[in-house]
Amino acid sequence: MTGFFHETAFYGADDEFLALVVPFLEGGLRAGEPTVVACAEENTALLRGALGDTSIMYLPGADQYSRPSEAITTYRDLFRDHTAGGATQMRVVGDVPHPGVGVRWDWWARYEAAANQAYAEFPVWGLCPYDTRTTPAEVLADVVRTHPNIASPSGTPVANPGFVEGLPHSAQVPDVLEQACPLVELVDPTAGAVRAAVSAAIGTTRLSEDDTHDLVYAASEIVTNGLxxxxxxxxxxxxxxxxxxxxxxxxRGPGPSDPLAGLVPTTATESAGLGLWILHRTCDYVSMGRDAEGFTVRASVGGQT
Incomplete structure (x- = not known):
């Protein structure tokens, strides 16, 4: 293979997971390819039990998939290092988080779409298995739309007729805090006015000093991007x-069409730029998409709900 081969698979039992993933990993080991696992603890334990002591690199799934922008940066660094070391093919299997495991999906849907471009320069076969026992139907639909290939029950990859280039059309999901009236509402404000309003509004919260700084920066950057x-x-x-x-x-604009917007650093003037990337690396959650009101960027600090 050349470039990034992005594949998904679906399973409904632990035995089905092992039947899909173990041959995939064993094939990489036999070929002498750098082989990586970034799965949830339960799936990692299943794989270690089935494979025993091997040269597989295990990454803690919760750390690798803490934020989409972090995942992309870590993987690109890893792929670059192995390629520089002479690797001509690599394999990765990872559990991308979703609401079935308590994680909001919007930015991970964007990650799955962005991965097709973000890793395109590297000779990597990436397998993203999804557990149908816990994955919501709307997430499975996005998974089909964002993966060019699907593993068959025999493990042989086949082209996915449901793949669609570009961003999935996941519905915008307002945060639960938005059920109340906003504490601050401004129209066409300057970035300076937003920073002052945010600083005043969050003075009674229990945010840490770092979270406070991140939030003021995030608010300023999102408004600057909108303006x-x-x-x-x-x-x-x-x-x-x-x-x-x-x-x-x-x-009221359409927003960026590039799946990479905010997920990789860029200084290109025609894109969202470096600021949105920093936003994605500092906030606990970022959502970008269109709804009836227009194009909205949401960011939360202090944890996800």
Missing amino acids: TYGVAPIRFRLWADERRVVVAVTD
Whole structure:
């Protein structure tokens, strides 16, 4: 294979998981290929029990998939190092998080779409297995749309007729804090006005100093992005409880069509730029997409709900 071969698989029992993944990993080991596992603890334990002591590199799934931008950065560094060391083929199997394991899906759906471009330069066979016992139907639909290949029951990859280039059309899901009236609401504000309003509004929260700094930066950056690339009016809102804060910026434009926007660093003037990438690496959650109100960027600090 050349370039990134992005494949998914579906299973409904532990034995089915092993039947799909063990041959995939054993094939990499026999070929002398760098072989990586980044799965949840339960699946990692199953694989270690089935494979025994091997040269497989095990990455803690919770760490590898803490944020989409972190996952991309870590994988690209890993692939670059192995390629520089002479590897001509690599294999990776990873459990991408989703609501069935308590994680919001929007930015992971974007990750699955972005992976097709983010890893395209590397000779990697990536397998993303999904457990049908825990994965919601709408997530499975996005998985089909974002993977060019699906593993057959025999383990042989086949082209996926359901694959669609570009971003999946996952519905925007407002945060639960948005059920209340916003504490701050501004229209076409300057970045400075947003920073001042946010600093004043979150003074009574229990955010750490780092989270406070990240939130003020995030709010300023999202508004700047809207003013630069969006279509007026630019509407800024903020909600908060004692421990968590959500900010949202909505404009009437279409938003970026590039799946990589915010997930990889860029300074290109025609894209969302470096700021959204930093946003994705500092906030606990970032959502980007269109709904009836327009294109909205949401970010939360203080944990996910």
